Amino acid sequence: MVGKHIKVLEVNVDDLHTGGVYSLVKNVIEHSSKEIQIDIGAIEKFVNQKNVEHFETLGSKVYYLGYEGSKWKKQIVCYKNLKKLLEENKYDFVHIHADVANKLLVSALAAKRAGVKRVVVHSHAAGVDGNHRTFKVVVHRLCRMFLKNVATDFVACSDVAAVWMYPGIPKEKVMIIQNGIDLEKFRFKDNIRQNVREQLGITDEVLIGHVGRFAYQKNHEYILKIAKALKEKQMHSKILLVGEGPEKDRIKAVAEEMNLNDILVFYGTSNEVEKLFMAMDVFVLPSHFEGLPIVGVEAQASGLPVIFSDKITSQAKRLDDVTFLGIEDADISSWVDDVNHYGSMRRDRTEAYKRLREEKYSIEDTVQSFMSLYLGVKK
Template sequence: MSRPIRVLHIIGGGEIGGAEIHILDLARHFSPQEVELRLCCLFPAPLLQRAQKQGILATAVPMRSKVDLIGFWKVLRLIRQTQPAIVHTHGVRANLIGRLAAKVAGVRCTVTTVHSVLANDYPDQLSRWINFWSEKLTAALTERYIVVADFLKKNLCEQGIAPAKITVIHNGVDDEKYTNVQDKRDLRAELGIAADAPLVGMVGRFHPVKGHKYLIEAAKEILKINSNVRFLLVGDGFHRDVIETVIREEGLESCFLFTGFREDIADIYRTLDVLALPSLSEGLSLTLMESMLCECPAVVTAVGGNPEIVINEKNGLVVPSGDALALAAALVRLIENREEARKFGEAARRTIEERFTARRMAERTQNLYRELVKDQ
């Protein structure tokens, strides 16, 4: 029997977002006979601790910037010590450092997973320009790209990446996380939300691209129709202070609740009546897939991979991005039509179980690893 393929994943790891959860789920579902996963984080927390708790062999190499030469040397040393067959990078910083260090160390295969559209992740033009050229100048050092949604393959091809170098492996969620959930009413009591109040939620990092401001605008319209509706904002991020200020200035403090980061996310999804995802850009949203697995009906914007998961009027509702009135109308529709919302939720769960599981994602990834090392 052949030995497992040793793969070193490199990622920033300064937050717990979709890319970080992606790696944790891969590690959980890889066959130990097929893949030996190691992890290098370029920030000291919080992914490192989560990974180590899960039993992953993880190391932190904190870097002050993308051009931290001492940090680069430490990553290079780690690659030489680890001797992976594949270096697998996630994110602009990890891509730059990991690709260069892998080639200097003599690693024959480098893989990059693209989780989102680069231009949409950086709000200011200078950052977009720097990161674009960081990717462009080191693209040739990557033997294979994995994209988590079909639309991302098209985006890479438009940037000049050969289609033969791109493999689509859809994100998947770990259905084992969503068992033994608590009763909806208990969590509402803990959060101070009335049992009969319609509850709309957003789950994710606070970043302009996530569209929190459009939910606030939609909320003003929804509350004119039903003043009992409450809005739950789950997560953290640099943009949270801005959103809190806007809500306060609009006089909506009594209708919005901020929870910060929550470990009991399955209980959150099952407590919501509707999930709102008013993003201006998305990759293939783990938040959306997790909520669908919990039978939480969703209203999403027609961006990124959202239309690859949510089929309008079949397992959720799709609205234009940046349109607060359309968002409000769709949310009101599901709040007022509980039977339709229930049917959407059941269809949503079936969609995830059939097409978007973490086990399926891991199997396809480890098969790709085997294909890549076969020719070495």
């Protein structure tokens, strides 16, 4: 296949809350081989038209395949729209990204029925989010049984994401592609740290950071409990919450009820999250589940100590100053102790990105994995 023009459609990619899949695919497109044409099939509408325009300047087309009506009819419409697109545009690969099997199955079935020879399913999580989670788990477990009948290639971002999605697929048939990042962009710079802290009104406080969509998965309720404990102990700290999401208004209301507004900073989304990492002193991620969190890798690339939930795969630990803690009420004191420990430390953060490069977490390594999948050789 080397030397041929390969066409790939990345399905279920959008900039809604600019999550990990969006960042991953964006990086791959920006660094991909000229032998490959990579387009996007979006199930949700892009929020920012400039992001669509950016992909177009890179030579990638963005197709909206979704439907804004009922969720049940949405599955049918998405299936029909994707099948029609694939029949009209001959793609060599359809690469479908999702956290649950039903999303993979609908798109994979459309791809197979459209005659696509290589149908890639890619697991990005290890649990379900949103409402009606018990029902969603049942649907997920039912649908994942059929993936082997419609997909040709199986990919996951970590071992736990592979187990979650492909329990019946032999381990050696699942390709693990680590969520690499642009390490140079996250290289710590003290002048940026000082500028951002000044903009945030942070002086000598310990700045605890969190980047994540306001949803069940990221467990913002637990961050509020940590904030309350920090305030009760009169620790000189603030917590920076970066992100948007369906639970944001509710979390803000609870924070106000708990009288935590003086310690919390609700920042919203950012296109320069790497600068926010540099301003932080500690990064926390008390998630209920993750595949392999890109934000955790980004935080470590910036030299930040990280405290993960023990529900997150141990593969997320790439540097020494990383701990995993429980997320029960009894564990809150441990989070506070570790925040205090890491926040009081002063370290040289400038070399951390080099360690991540050695661990094969650069975007170049990830792109090479994508290229080896699409081209059949290591580039």
